[in-house]
Amino acid sequence: MTSNVFSHLRLDGTMVTDPAATALAAADFGGIVNRPPRAVLRAGSTADIEAVLPVAAANNIAVVPRGCGHTSLGQAQALDGLVIDLTALTEVHDLTEDEVTVDAGATWNSLLARTLQHGLTPRVLTDYLGLSVGGTLSAGGIGGTSHRCGVQTDNVLALDVVTADGILRHCSPSELPDLFHAVLGGFGQCGVIVRATLPLIPAPARVRRVKVYYPTIDELLACQRRLLADGRFDFLQGEILPTPDGWVYMLDVASYYTPPHEPDDDVLVAGIGFVAARDKIEDLGYWEFATRLNETVTYLEGTGEWQALHPWPNLLLPDAKLDAFMSEVMADLEQADLGASGLILIYPMTTAAFGTPLFRLPEGSTVYLVAGLRFAMDAAKAQEMVAGNRRWYDTAVSVGGTSYPTGAIPFTSADWTRHLGTAQAALAEAKARYDPSNLLPRRFA
Ligand SMILES: Cc1cc2nc3c(=O)[nH]c(=O)nc-3n(C[C@H](O)[C@H](O)[C@H](O)COP(=O)(O)OP(=O)(O)OC[C@H]3O[C@@H](n4cnc5c(N)ncnc54)[C@H](O)[C@@H]3O)c2cc1C
Structure with missing residues (x-):
């Protein structure tokens, strides 16, 4: 054997x-x-x-x-x-008032639990915290604060990486920067991340969360653009949800605070079409908010959808083309195309804080994440959804969009080459230096 x-x-x-x-x-x-x-x-x-x-x-x-x-x-x-x-490698090593060094197999859930003991938090948390630090740093790591802070890979001070030759190397923006930039968002092509040093900031004690349900996508997008510009909320997301009466467009935003500096609800909801009888304001602890998807996971485990098939596409669209793209996507979309509990995430982000070379962004100062959370109960339906994902991707690319390639969009090596664009040359050089025999995956042509 x-x-x-x-x-x-x-x-x-x-x-x-x-x-x-x-x-x-x-x-x-x-x-x-x-x-x-x-x-x-x-x-x-x-x-x-x-x-x-x-x-x-x-x-x-x-x-x-x-x-x-x-x-x-x-x-x-x-x-x-x-x-x-790597999931057994979970130790938190140095933890100071402004940074932490953690093993790559730790989940964001376990890391946050630990940093909160010291009143600290990473700047960007994924929506679901049951993902490993090494896994999201190999992809990007988008969260509700990405509109301000970029993705998780934009918030890394240093990495320890075992390259294909079996050598443990320390890298950072100033030490082996070629390796650092080839590993962040690199999907494991140049080395195995074993530890990461991440900046920490004081954690807020509480979160004022606001959900507004609009009947049209135009209202949601107009509000998201307005809020992105005025910076009123720390956390900025949105969802397209199916209801028996058709699609509903939900703004999901939050303001972080620590008493006694409580936000004024009237100021928070001013000019965003908030209707008290329809919409929702809630006040949560920061940990409760960060782990808010646990309840959804429990629900999906109950329906069997958590264990089902998940053809989830993730796309990034330039703001200027978003409305037309969404009109095309929504024109013939039915709930069955997403599955019983399916939905679409739609997050605006300004790109000023983004800088990871391998996290491929569309042109422009504002981009949108459009992610389909699709649930298929059998393989045939999953394949149909995957084919639909590919059509969304082709349309997105035709208007200058990119993919966040953790999802279910079939990618050829030619697609990777196009996806990487100007970043491919540096990745290829790093690959030749740190993994010349292609022991680790080589995704681009
Ligand atoms: C329920 C759910 C919620 C999600 N929420 C978010 C979200 O909010 N934001 C977001 O950005 N993404 C999200 N994702 C996507 C997720 O980030 C990616 O799918 C990634 O897989 C998560 O990390 P992981 O530990 O599962 O990595 P894995 O799936 O195990 O690996 C991902 C990639 O990284 C490589 N890799 C993993 N670990 C290492 C390492 N230590 N060194 C080098 N390469 C490595 C793997 O080979 C693979 O190519 C979500 C996915 C799911 C299913």
Whole structure:
């Protein structure tokens, strides 16, 4: 058995090859593609990863790092290769009043629980916190504060990375910047992130959350643009929701505060079409707000949709083309195209705070994330949705849009090349330097 090539290694973790273990790593949250690896390293230390990579290279075994496996189309799978599962590496190392160093396998949930003990928080949190630090830093990491702070990859001070040769390297914007910029948003193509140092800020104690339900998308977009410009809210998102009476367009915004500096609700909702009988203002603790999706997850577990298939597309659109793009998407969209609990996320972001070279943005100072949360109960429906995703992507590209490629949009290497655009040359150079034998995935042509 090929996994025996690792048997001489003394590992802190375990190298597993049994069908139950490989079946887990063969799947992901999307549930659409299934590619069994020949072995899974459940890394017990950074040293395990340093030891395993040269052996994999010598035996021509492809390697893919994996966090929580929440991609939608097999991005963290390695057919007949070796998956390095980082989820046991969760330690929080140095934690000071303005930064933290954490293992890549820690979830944002566990990291936040720890930093809040000191009254601190990362600047950008994903909506769902059950994602690994290494996983979202390999993708981007969009959250409700991204309109101000960029994505999570824009908020990293330094990384420890094991490159394909098995060498542990420390990198930052000033130390091995080529590696730093090739790993952030790089989907594991140049090395395995094992630790990240992230800036922290004082956490607010409380959150005033406002939800406004508009009957038209034009009203939602007009309000989002206005709020993006006036900066009134710390957290800025939106959703398109199906109801028995048709689509509803929800503004979801929040203002962070610590008593006694309480926001004035009248000022918060001024000029945004807030109707007290229809809309909602609630006051939550910051942790309660950050973990707000737990309730939804429990609901979806109950309906079986959490365990179902998730062909989720993520697109980024230039503001100038958004209205036309959404008209086209919404023209013939039915609830069945999203599934029973499906919805569309629609988040505006100014790009001033964005700077990760591999997080590919459309042109312009304002861009929108448009993400379809689709639920399919069988493979045929999932394939239909994936084909629909690809049509959305082609339309988006034709108007200058890009993808946030964690989702279920089939990508060829030519698509990756187009996606990477001017960032490809630096990535290719880093790949040649840190992974010349393409041990880790090479996604671009
Ligand atoms: C319920 C749900 C909610 C989500 N919410 C958000 C959200 O709010 N914001 C957002 O931006 N995204 C969100 N996503 C998308 C998510 O960020 C990505 O799907 C990513 O997969 C999350 O991290 P993970 O730990 O699951 O990574 P994985 O799926 O395990 O890996 C993602 C990619 O990174 C690579 N990788 C993983 N770990 C490492 C590492 N340590 N070093 C190098 N490469 C690595 C993998 O090979 C793969 O290519 C969500 C997805 C789901 C299913």
